[in-house]
Amino acid sequence: MKLKTAGGKRLLGMALAVAVLAVGLGLWTSGTSRPDIIYLSDAARRSAVRHVVNATGEVKAAQLVTVGAQVSGQIVKIHVRVGQMVNKGELIAEINATTQQNQLETDKALLQSYQERLESKKVSRRIAERQYRREKALRAREAASQEDLESAETAWALARAEVAELEALVRQTELAVNTDMENLGYTRITAPLAGTVVSVPVEEGQTVNAAQSTPTIAQIADLGSMEICLEISEGDIPAVRPGMAVSYTILGEPDVSAHAVLTSIDPGLTTLSDGTYESSSSSSSGSASSSSSSSGTAVYYYGKALVDNGDARLRIGMTVQAVIVTAEKADALTVPLLAVEDGPEGKIVQVLADNGGTEARRVVTGLSDGVRMEIVDGLREGEKVVAGRVTREEMDARTELKGPGPGGPH
Template sequence: MKNLPSSWFRLRNVVLVLVALLLLGGLAAYFLAPPPRPSYLTAPVAKADLEDAVLATGTVQAYKQVNVGAQVSGQIKRLAVKLGDKVAAGDLIAEIDSLTQQNTLRNAEAALQNTQAQLAAKQATLKQAEFAFQRADQLLKQDAGSRESFEASEATLNATRAEIRALEAQIAQGRISVDTARLNLGYTRIVAPMAGTVVALINQEGQTVNANQSTPTIIKLARMDTVTIKAQISEADVTRVKPGQKVYFTILGEPRKRYSSTLRALEPAPDSISTDSTTSSTTSTTSTSTAIYYNGLLDVPNPDDKLRISMTTQVRVLLEEAKDALSIPAVALGERGKDGLYGVRVLGERGMPEMRQVKIGINNKTNAQVLAGLSEGEQVILGEATADTPTSTTRRRMGPPPM
C-alpha cells in the first residue's frame, strides 16, 4: 500500500464520496417521495332493463282436479281408461257389476206393481161401498131401513177411501224406491264429470269397491290445458304483493324459458291453518319457530302439456320495472340524505374521486336505476382495488340476475 501513488488514494476517496451521495439520494427519494395514487374498483354507468321483484318457490297444480269414485259397491268389471288418457265429459270411465242393482230394481218395480194392483182392487171395492151407502141412505130416508145399516155402510165407505189413500201413498213410495234403484243401477256405469286427463288410477279392473261407508276413488281426473301455480310468498314480502301484478316463472327443466301470467289471488292464511293445534302453547311455539308463507295463485295456459303436476317453479312477482334505464351497481350507493338523494363517488377526469348527489329509482339490491346526477359512461367507484383486483368491471346489458 505504501508504494501506491497518491493519485490512487484521491480516486478512491472520490468514489467513496459518490457512493455515499447516491445512498443519501436514494434514502431521501424513498422517504420524501409522495405516496402512490390509489387505484379504485369501478363500474360504468350503463343502460339495462331493471326490475324489482318478490321471489318465491312454487309448484304446478291442476287447474281443476276431481276424484272420480263409485257410489255403489261391487266388482269393477271394466276399466275403460288408462293413465294419461284424455277424456271428455260423459265418457265412460268404468263399469261395476250391476247384478245386485238390477235385482233391486226388479224387486222395487214388482212391489210397485203389486201396490198398484191392490189399489185397483180397492177402487172396485170403493164403488161397491159407494153403492151400498147410497142404498142405505135412500132406505133410511124412506123409513125402510135401519140407521145401524146406514152407519155401517158409511163406515165401510170411509174406511175404503182411507185404504185407497194409504195405497196411493205406498205407490208414491214405491215409485221413489224404483227411481232410487234405477239411479243406483246407473251408478254402476261411471262417467267423467268433466273433460280432463287421467292422472292417477287408484283401483284396477277386477277389484271390489265398498261404498257403504265412504265413496271409493277409482281414478283422479285433472284439467291440464290450464294449470295453476301455487307460489309460497314469505311473510316479509307478502305485504308488497297484491292480485293483478305481473308474474313470470321458470321450471327446472327449462330455466331459460319464461312463462308469464298475472297473480290471480293471494290466500289470506297459510297452509298451516288447516292443522288444528291442540294447545295454545303449541301454536305459539309453531308460530315462532316456523317460517310463514302465504300462497299466491296464478293460472297459465298449458297447450303442449309441458307443465306437469308437482313441478317446482321459480316465481317472480314484479313490483316495478324499467326498460333501457341508466343503472349502477347498488353497492356504489352511499348514505341517503334527508332530501332522498344518495351520495355516489365518481372517478373524475384526473383519476381522482368526486362526490355526486344522485336520484335513484328502482333499487333491487343488485342494480339501482339512476334518475338524475350521472351520465352514461361515467365510472362510479365501488371500492379500492387490491394488487390482484381489476380496477374496472364490465357490466352486461341485462335484466335481473338469473333465478
C-alpha cells in the first residue's frame, strides 16, 4: 500500500481508520501533493468465486413412524423407553385385552352354534328332498294327492332356505371371529421398523380411546440417516436445483462444517408442505386484512438433503445454518464487488491510470459471492480498479477522532 502525499506517515494512520471499508485495498491519490480525493484500490486478480444461497433449517429423521393404538382400553404395560433401540416386531406396549378376549370367545361360541344348527338343517333338507321325490313318484302313479305333493315341495324349499340362511350366518360369524382375533392382536403393539424410540407420550394405566382418534403410543425413528430440511426464500428458489452441494453447521458446533447434496425441493411453499396452507380463494372475499397479511408474509420452500448420521452427531430438531452452492469457478478474474457500478450501457469499473486519474471502462460480469465479482471481459489481470473513495476532509476528521499514535503527534 502506497500513500502519494506529503505527510505519508500521518496518512498511514488515517488509512487504518478506513480499513473497515476496504481491508486489503490500496490507497491511490490523484497525483498532487495534497489531493482532495483518495482512492481505495485493488488489482484484478485470479481467485475462486462462487455464488451461494444462504438458508436456515431443521434436522429431521429421514424415517419417523408414529405407532398408534387401533383398539381402546387401558395400557397395562409399556416395554420401551425413550432412546431405546428396538427391532422390527419387538413388543412396545400392551393394552388390557379383556374386552377383546371376551368378544372373541362370544363370537367363537356363536359360530359353533350356527355350525351345529347348519348341520341339523342340512339333515332336514335331505329328508325334505327325499319326501318330495317320494310324493312326486306316488303322484305319478296317482297314489298320492296333489296337495301332499305341494306340501312336500314347500317343505323342501323351506329347508333349502334355512340352510342358505345359516350358511350366511356362519360366514358372517367367521368374519367376526377373524376381526376379533385381529383386535386381540392389536392389544399387543409392536414396532413396525427397527430404530430408536424418540417419543413415548403415554403412561401405564392410561386409557386410550381409538374410537375418537388414533392415540399415539410411541414414535420410532431411524437415526442412522437424517434429513436437513432447509427454508429457501422465494427470491432464491429459481437458482436452486436438486443435486447442488450444501455445506452446513449446527448451532452447537458453528466452526465444524459438514457437506451434503440437495436431494429435492418441495413444489409448494412451506405452509403447504406442513398442511397449514390456506389459499386466498378459500378465505373470505371481503377480508381486506387477510389478503394484505398474506401479501406481506415471506414465502419459503423446503429444500431437503439426506445425510449420513452414523456418528450420531445430529439430533432431531437441531437448527442448521446452510450454504447452497449454485455456481462456482476456481480460477476467475475478479475485482471487489464495490468496484462494479451500473453504467448507462451496462456494468462499469473505474480503472486507475498511471497519472493518478481514472478511466470508466465497460465490463462483462459473471459470478459474485457478495465480496468479489467475476469479470468475464473488459479487464486484464493486474489492472487496478477503484473500490471506494474518501475525501481529504474525511481523512482528516477520522484522524482527529482517532488522536495521535502511541509515539505522540508528528
